[in-house]
Amino acid sequence: MHARREWSEERLAWRSVIQLNLVRMVNQIVDAVSNEISAQAAQTYPDSPTSDDESEGATPALLNVTNSKRKLKFSEKHRVLRLRLGPLRTVESDLQRKLGTEATELYSTDVDTAAPFEDDHPPIRTKKSKEFAVNSSNGWKTALGRFRSLVHQVDSPEQRTSRDADDDATNIIASLREDIVSLWEDPVVKELLHRRKTRIEDSPGFFLNDIDRIARLRYGPTDHDIIRARLRTVGVQEYRMTFEHGPTAGQEWWFFDVGGTRSSRTAWYPFFDDADAIVFLAPISCFDEKLAEDRRVNRLEDSYLLWRSVCSCKLLTRTQLIVFLNKCDLLQAKLTRGVRIKDHVPSYGDRRNDVITATRYFQQHFKEISKTCSPVPRPFFVHHTSVIDTKSTAITLGAVEESILRDHLRRADLM
């Protein structure tokens, strides 16, 4: 919205991120299929190994769910697909290398370290899972520099074609388009994923329904693709931009995008002392999910804990805090599917299981924490968002901009 030139320069780098999101998901599905085939073989021939090629980085929910239901019938087609999709392993690691950093390990932390910027104790490292991450200090910016020299490709499809021919990842993905579709649309695979109770359609970075458009030599990401891409932030990333329009046109804004995972939170504190405002994104659809870095901790509970620490932080006494109750679209989808909040949040009781009631309930909780934990009374600003909806998010951000400006002027008046 406010930095169109920089955005168009970044666009090509996002192509690799989206390809990586896609390929990782295909590899995870292949792992799930391999695992199930191995488990079935182990049941038939108890002495054989239970898993022949289980991948370390696969989503835990997609693995190891052999069940007592009707046996899934895998055929020669599945074995062939596994083989044909094999090169996507190399594509995954090549794309990670191309983007500048290897997969970063998430590690588990104690519940007490929900806000590690508050205490002196380093997080306890226990369980690991892997997710590709953008690192503020190395990969992304360097990778972006490399991509900048290729930027004209985005604007000119003719020039792009010849360059794309050199791009192995793009070539391989495009050549496997039909195999990927065949895997994703296969009824046995669908049933397997269904039994594992993983709705990968709702996972961050889900692009399998767009395969026909993305697995192309000439693929250039749309804004909507980029906004849906998943790339975990490590540490803190800084952006500076001068707004071209709106109430603060001509003024420079500094944004700090901080990594939200527990291990990243230690890096926040130095940015607190002169922040005008903090936009705190709380994913309210996550009431039934656990943290990737610590499977014991409910995501919403973690947001409450973190919000409590932010509200009580003395350095932030004069900072405007704005809550985005985010992922409302996913909350709606979950409730429509019949997931009951009270099964995961007992205090919800017998309230209506709909979005309005749920949002009001969660909002009240955040408001209450703000009221009881803030060192001095502060207004409670909240927005209900689905930030992948760029139109309504633009309106929300307009309101936020005005609110920050008002606060800024009021403080200037007081001085």
Ligand SMILES: Nc1nc2c(ncn2[C@@H]2O[C@H](COP(=O)(O)OP(=O)(O)OP(=O)(O)O)[C@@H](O)[C@H]2O)c(=O)[nH]1
């Ligand atoms: N459906 C839906 N997806 C969302 C929404 N907000 C974020 N996402 C998706 O969630 C994923 C995670 O978004 P990120 O921006 O990477 O998350 P983040 O909060 O920066 O996380 P860290 O970098 O780990 O701190 C992305 O794939 C987004 O597209 C939303 O409101 N609705």
Ligand SMILES: [Mg+2]
């Ligand atoms: Mg991030």
